[in-house]
Amino acid sequence: MKLFFFLIFPLLVFSLEIKQTPIVFGEKRVDLTKEYIRLHYGIEAKNITIEPKIIVLHHTASDDFNVSFACLVDEELKNSDRPEIQAGGSLNVSTHFLVDRDGTIHQLMPLDMMARHVIGLNHNAIGIENVGSNDDLTPQQVASNIAIVKYLQTKFPSIEYLIGHYEYQCFEKNPLWLEKNSDYRTQKHDPSPRFMSEVRQGVSGLKGAPCE
Numbered sequence: 001m002k003l004f005f006f007l008i009f010p011l012l013v014f015s016l017e018i019k020q021t022p023i024v025f026g027e028k029r030v031d032l033t034k035e036y037i038r039l040h041y042g043i044e045a046k047n048i049t050i051e052p053k054i055i056v057l058h059h060t061a062s063d064d065f066n067v068s069f070a071c072l073v074d075e076e077l078k079n080s081d082r083p084e085i086q087a088g089g090s091l092n093v094s095t096h097f098l099v100d101r102d103g104t105i106h107q108l109m110p111l112d113m114m115a116r117h118v119i120g121l122n123h124n125a126i127g128i129e130n131v132g133s134n135d136d137l138t139p140q141q142v143a144s145n146i147a148i149v150k151y152l153q154t155k156f157p158s159i160e161y162l163i164g165h166y167e168y169q170c171f172e173k174n175p176l177w178l179e180k181n182s183d184y185r186t187q188k189h190d191p192s193p194r195f196m197s198e199v200r201q202g203v204s205g206l207k208g209a210p211c212e
């Protein structure tokens with residue numbers, strides 16, 4: 001009995017409060033995701049399941065939760081939204097989590113399905129968006145990102161890397177990189193290196209981006 005308690009106790013201590021705040025995730029998003037996988041990765045996918053290897057942190061560049069959520073909720077990218085990525089297909093962008101400024105964690109979609117949030121690596125990556133901009137993300141968001149990363153490490157032992165979106169191009173020569181179109185790149189500055197360093201201080205066992 002005692003042994004049972006000591007085995008179970010750490011699991012109880014590490015319970016993470018996650019609000020389910022789903023984006024629209026119907027047949028259309030699944031079909032558009034398969035189209036994206038075919039177009040960008042040259043894979044005829046029967047499903048959109050992923051085996052996560054990388055966690056990618058982002059910020060939304062808006063201080064408002066509802067504005068941030070509104071960018072991710074629809075299945076299809078709106079024509080006017082993002083001209084720089086419109087050419088990359090009509091699947092809307094999304095991430096698996098969205099963390100509000102007070103640290104509240106929202107899960108937006110199933111964790112084992114592909115989201116569009118990082119060129120070249122979507123098929124290997126879980127994405128975490130944070131409401132806010134460079135250098136104004138809150139200590140509560142740092143704590144919640146650390147908690148999500150730890151939660152994902154236990155859930156998916158396949159995860160090897162933790163990176164900021166601004167580091168994604170470091171993977172271009174890595175076997176995990178899948179993008180076929182060498183002209184399809186966007187410059188990313190999210191989140192800040194300071195935020196990444198604070199989150200990294202709270203976690204262990206993960207590699208950073210393979211930059212030279």
Ligand SMILES: [Zn+2]
Nearest residue numbers: 058059165190
């Ligand atoms: Zn980003």
